Amino acid sequence: MPTPLPATRSARAAAVLATAAALSLAAMAHDDGHHRGRLPQLSPAVPGALVGTCESLTARLAGLPNTVITAASSVAAGELTLAGVPVPAHCRVTGRTHERVSPVDNKSYAIAFEMRLPVAWNGRFWHQGNGGIDGSVVTASGTFGGGPTTGALLQGFAVLSSDAGHTLAQGGPAFGLDPQARLDYGYQAVGKLTPMAKQLMSVAYGKEPDRSYFGGCSNGGRHTLVAAARYADQYDGFLAGAPGYNLPLAALANIFGAQQYARVATADPSTPPGLETAFTAAERKMVAGAVLGRCDALDGAVDGLIQDTRTCQSRFNLFRDVPTCAGTRDGTCLTQAQKLAIAPIFKGATTSNGERFYAGFPYDSGLGAGGVPFWEFTAPLALDSGAVGVIFKVPPSALALTNGPQFSLTLDIDAALAELYAANSLYSESAMSFMTPPDATDLNDLRRRGAKVMVYHGVSDPIFSVQDTEAWYRGVDHRSGGRAEQFARLYNVPGMGHCSGGPATDQADFITPLVAWVERGKAPAHIVATARGPGNAGGVNAEVPVGWSANRTRPLCPYPSVARYKGRGDIELASSFTCITRDDGHDRHGH
Numbered sequence: 041m042p043t044p045l046p047a048t049r050s051a052r053a054a055a056v057l058a059t060a061a062a063l064s065l066a067a068m069a070h071d072d073g074h075h076r077g078r079l080p081q082l083s084p085a086v087p088g089a090l091v092g093t094c095e096s097l098t099a100r101l102a103g104l105p106n107t108v109i110t111a112a113s114s115v116a117a118g119e120l121t122l123a124g125v126p127v128p129a130h131c132r133v134t135g136r137t138h139e140r141v142s143p144v145d146n147k148s149y150a151i152a153f154e155m156r157l158p159v160a161w162n163g164r165f166w167h168q169g170n171g172g173i174d175g176s177v178v179t180a181s182g183t184f185g186g187g188p189t190t191g192a193l194l195q196g197f198a199v200l201s202s203d204a205g206h207t208l209a210q211g212g213p214a215f216g217l218d219p220q221a222r223l224d225y226g227y228q229a230v231g232k233l234t235p236m237a238k239q240l241m242s243v244a245y246g247k248e249p250d251r252s253y254f255g256g257c258s259n260g261g262r263h264t265l266v267a268a269a270r271y272a273d274q275y276d277g278f279l280a281g282a283p284g285y286n287l288p289l290a291a292l293a294n295i296f297g298a299q300q301y302a303r304v305a306t307a308d309p310s311t312p313p314g315l316e317t318a319f320t321a322a323e324r325k326m327v328a329g330a331v332l333g334r335c336d337a338l339d340g341a342v343d344g345l346i347q348d349t350r351t352c353q354s355r356f357n358l359f360r361d362v363p364t365c366a367g368t369r370d371g372t373c374l375t376q377a378q379k380l381a382i383a384p385i386f387k388g389a390t391t392s393n394g395e396r397f398y399a400g401f402p403y404d405s406g407l408g409a410g411g412v413p414f415w416e417f418t419a420p421l422a423l424d425s426g427a428v429g430v431i432f433k434v435p436p437s438a439l440a441l442t443n444g445p446q447f448s449l450t451l452d453i454d455a456a457l458a459e460l461y462a463a464n465s466l467y468s469e470s471a472m473s474f475m476t477p478p479d480a481t482d483l484n485d486l487r488r489r490g491a492k493v494m495v496y497h498g499v500s501d502p503i504f505s506v507q508d509t510e511a512w513y514r515g516v517d518h519r520s521g522g523r524a525e526q527f528a529r530l531y532n533v534p535g536m537g538h539c540s541g542g543p544a545t546d547q548a549d550f551i552t553p554l555v556a557w558v559e560r561g562k563a564p565a566h567i568v569a570t571a572r573g574p575g576n577a578g579g580v581n582a583e584v585p586v587g588w589s590a591n592r593t594r595p596l597c598p599y600p601s602v603a604r605y606k607g608r609g610d611i612e613l614a615s616s617f618t619c620i621t622r623d624d625g626h627d628r629h630g631h
């Protein structure tokens with residue numbers, strides 16, 4: 041049984057019966073400075089097994105409220121593989137919950153889902169948050185990052201995945217015209233699925249999960265941090281990758297970027313290749329090389345990775361360190377006009393009067409990587425247009441549905457920013473209300489009940505800024521009275537792009553250390569990450585530089601500490617590095 045948790049939201053109703061004195065003692069135990077290390081310790085999950093046949097679940101789940109089970113079928117061991125790894129035998133249940141017809145667009149909506157229930161269950165639930173604008177039931181695997189050396193399903197979790205209340209087949213972002221579909225995408229699908237999934241597991245296994253986890257990358261990372269704030273009483277552990285926790289602002293910032301690029305494009309900026317003429321592949325690689333030239337050695341190892349991102353930002357200067365073209369652009373220089381267009385994107389998107397509304401992006405070694413052009417030159421014309429114009433803005437824009445490039449390139453950024461915070465009689469919640477955590481940095485409910493949150497973010501992520509996530513972490517620390525390290529970790533991944541890829545060590549297992557922290561109180565220090573060079577079983581990352589060992593390892597250090605070469609030892613191995621915290625100029629060892 042879980043340890044009693046007097047201060048949790050769910051236990052508050054029961055606590056009404058307790059005396060006021062007992063309540064205040066409980067509060068002191070959690071909040072008094074003398075007890076900073078003594079958060080409740082959640083008990084470990086106890087494994088279980090499926091009760092009855094998988095196929096019989098269709099009938100046995102008929103009583104789930106508001107829910108239709110469409111199939112339950114056995115998946116034999118090895119029938120599903122994840123990056124070449126055979127998945128153990130499990131039962132796949134598919135269904136729809138909260139079916140309805142929209143009074144606004146007259147379309148049918150439901151929250152479609154699948155649950156994969158291992159025959160040999162570890163007693164845990166994993167709610168998988170998916171990416172993009174949701175809209176499809178991605179395989180419920182609970183895998184993360186580059187090559188999934190492991191994943192929740194492989195570890196024996198029962199894993200849930202959903203479309204968050206709409207199908208892209210119905211018209212991409214057009215679901216944004218329906219107010220309820222917006223809210224389901226933002227957070228309400230998670231709120232509806234959670235009790236349904238727990239009830240489903242109690243039928244399938246004869247008990248509800250002992251421990252529940254939530255995780256995903258990108259929009260899935262956003263779902264995770266939203267759940268950490270809104271549904272802290274329902275989950276014990278959270279793993280957020282590249283969390284777009286300010287997703288509407290990030291999408292608008294990316295449109296701001298497209299408008300900057302359009303000013304210096306030499307071909308039609310309303311097409312991705314045309315927009316890319318503003319900052320070509322050769323030029324991006326050249327700038328990445330200039331950043332490495334200034335910053336690679338700061339961590340003690342000239343190894344193609346910049347561990348000390350923060351110091352790098354004060355050492356590298358785009359205007360000084362990148363040659364200004366004297367004549368024709370040939371990939372070895374940028375024109376002054378290009379520098380003036382590109383620098384504000386890295387500095388952070390602003391309104392017309394210079395007010396910054398989204399974080400800047402650090403100069404890092406991965407800005408020349410292969411994943412960059414999709415996010416910089418395709419997404420603003422094809423994805424951010426639909427997201428901002430149809431799903432987020434109040435009121436939505438008809439133009440965004442029919443002509444994304446024109447919408448984005450002519451968008452009044454100031455007006456759109458206001459519309460991300462706007463609501464009206466039809467759209468009762470603004471995008472910033474339904475897409476972001478209600479109070480993003482207040483995770484005290486989560487903290488007090490002994491839950492934990494781990495976050496990782498690529499430093500070279502071109503769509504969601506690692507600096508935005510760092511600001512979130514600092515805010516969490518502040519709001520918890522300087523106690524973030526008791527329950528939260530942020531791991532930056534130098535060189536990594538959005539969720540994976542880039543010249544980086546992008547493969548790591550965060551699930552095992554998260555479970556050890558939640559259920560055994562083993563606080564994680566650094567995480568060892570591996571590059572996916574030639575021969576990698578989980579899938580080769582073509583961005584790994586040829587000079588690197590195929591299996592290079594690095595410690596991912598808990599923010600704000602950063603990795604530093606010890607000065608001796610194999611430069612390809614994590615063990616040759618240590619995590620240090622730069623604190624008022626003094627290096628403090630982090631682990």
Ligand SMILES: [Ca+2]
Nearest residue numbers: 336341343345
């Ligand atoms: Ca280095």
